[in-house]
Amino acid sequence: MKKYKEILLAMLATSVLLVLAGCSKPILDYRNANLSDGLIYAENANEPFTGTVTHVPDNFLLGDSAGYTKFMQESGDQRYALAQFMKIALGNDSPVFLCTVSVRKGYADGKATCQLPRTNTKIMEASFDGGRLSGKFVYYNPDKPNQTLIEGGFDENQPDGTEKIYSSSTGELVKKVGWSKGTYDGAYARYNETSGKIIQEGTYDEGKLDGLWKGYTADGKQLIFRERLKKNQLDGVAEKFDSETGKRTSLVDKWVDGKINGEQKTWDKNGILLTDEVYDDGQKVADKNTKEASSADSESLRGRLDQALAGPASTSTSTPSTPAATSANRPTTDSTAANASPVPPVTVDACVQGWTEAQHKEAAKAGVDDAVSVDQISEWEAWCKDGKQAPPGG
Secondary structure, three states: OHHHHHHHHHHHHHHHHHHHHHHOOOEEEHHHOEEEOOEEEOOOOOOOOOEEEEEEEHHHHHOOOHHHHHHHHOOOHHHHHHHHHHHHHHOOOOOOOEEEEEEEOOEEEEEEEEEOOOOOOEEEEEEEEOOEEOEEEEEEEOOEEEEEEEEEEEEOOEEOEEEEEEOOOOOOEEEEEEEEOOEEEEEEEEEOOOOOOEEEEEEEEOOEEOEEEEEEOOOOOOEEEEEEEEOOEEEEEEEEEOOOOOOEEEEEEEEEOOEEOOEEEEEOOOOOEEEEEEEEOOEEEEEOOOOOOOOOOOOOHHHHHHHHHOOOOOOOOOOOOOOOOOOOOOOOOHHHHOOOEOOOOOOHHHHHHHHHHHHHHHHHHHOOOOOOOHHHHHHHHHHHHOOOEOOOOO
């Protein structure tokens, strides 16, 4: 009886092994694969490969994805930290991760897991559908493998959902960006990497600044601006506050489609009223001349707010700035910057308006969206302060 049971168990084990062998997918080393028209083939095979492929370079999976480029542009300092780690660890400025990928009919299809070369350190996880990024995407901190560095999602190769970026040093959330099929959409926020306090927040609607935007000092303790926008244009009340005293230094009670249509006031950092003006459709119609202001305090609210928004792309210590529009969403006027001429004695606002009009004209010629981010306006303001203006005629 005992011998009979042993025979049955042996037969059962053999059956299980045969079933598993029949269900298992073939495995192919990428180094032994053939590539044709972007598809993976096993050596000497006539049909695209289906199974698991190992040692796949990450640039084969991601290199042609414009959506991935958009996604990574938001990571700023953390992307730099990743590159620096790789350079030190591997001695390579352009490191390659090696991935194990599920493949169907020659395309990446399903889960992909990538590791640092010659290690078991997991650095990236992604999902694909027919060769396109689709679903969850995660980068891990190579210096702290269990810590997420960047996470988000994709739909048909475009960022979709909420992208979150964490500090490589503290692990704190430093940036949150809403996406909808490759376009900014929804909540946007930046945080201090040590305290976790918000340093900037606002919303996008179909790629354009829309709704209430607020900015704080780098430590997140003091509000420095608050403004409402509609489709990239100031619309409603806009205020600016001194970073030290917290007192209001600028107020426009009504912007309409990017033009002042109401009262504009400015104060010094101690709360003393400097100017009190009335505008109609962007044109000054009254000046109460309360007190002569210095040239710095006499700048228009638009310039002062843009200055508050300007700053380097650091996710932790810089003055708050809104994310720049990607090259896929707007044309750039950098090509005309080389031809810029010195600014005549006009206001910075007038100069910035010249650049804005130049971009609108370029966008019209190219037939693309002419969305202008606040970050772009800040860049133009810097050019104007350096003595450059848009070429005549845009």
